[in-house]
Amino acid sequence: MKSHIPSRRPLAMIATLAFAAAFAAPVLAAGEEVIMHKDPNCGCCGKWAEHMRAAGFSVKEIKNPNMSEVKRAAGVPQALGSCHTAKVGGYVIEGHVPAADVKRLLAEKPKVAGISAPGMPQGSPGMEGPFPADRYDVVSFTADGRTKVFASH
Known part of the structure; x- marks a missing residue:
């Protein structure tokens, strides 16, 4: 004879899927490809790329001798310039930004x-x-040049 008591399995499955979905977004964000433009003669840029890879990002390094043009095209304010310019998830990442800040x-x-x-x-x-x-x-x-402290280290 079949029991008329509802099974808890579907409820447990839904709870498990909801839990997994809550933590999937940060993991997927970390797996996004970072496109990094760097001066061909710069060594620290490659070390930043290694840091990003260790944090779960895929990084494509593009050697570019005209970094000032890359920064101008990306809209990086001159006062905020650094040695390399990257893009990920529709955002510009300028310089030696920690991976945790990019994930945030x-x-x-x-x-x-x-x-x-x-x-x-x-x-x-x-x-x-x-x-x-x-x-x-x-x-x-911002695109119009407004700035704000995002994180302090």
Whole structure:
């Protein structure tokens, strides 16, 4: 004789799928391809790409001797410039921005053009070395040039 008590299996399956979906977005964001333009003679850019790969991103490195044109076309404010310029998920990533900040950007999807670690802060991803790490800000910027601190390190 069949039981008329509803099975809990479908409910458990729905709960499991909902739980998985809640955590899938950050994982998928990390798997997005980063297209990075870098000066052919720069070594720290490759180290930043390695940092991003270690964080789960796929990185395509493009050697470009005309980085000022790349930055201008990407809309990077001159004051926020660094050595390499990348794009991921529709955003510009300028310089040695930590992967955690890129993941946060992709998860939160703020209305900005991108984020930058201006200059080349010592101790930032790709700029590790024997010197003490600098304190630095990652700054968001809009297409019309407005800026705001996105993260501090």
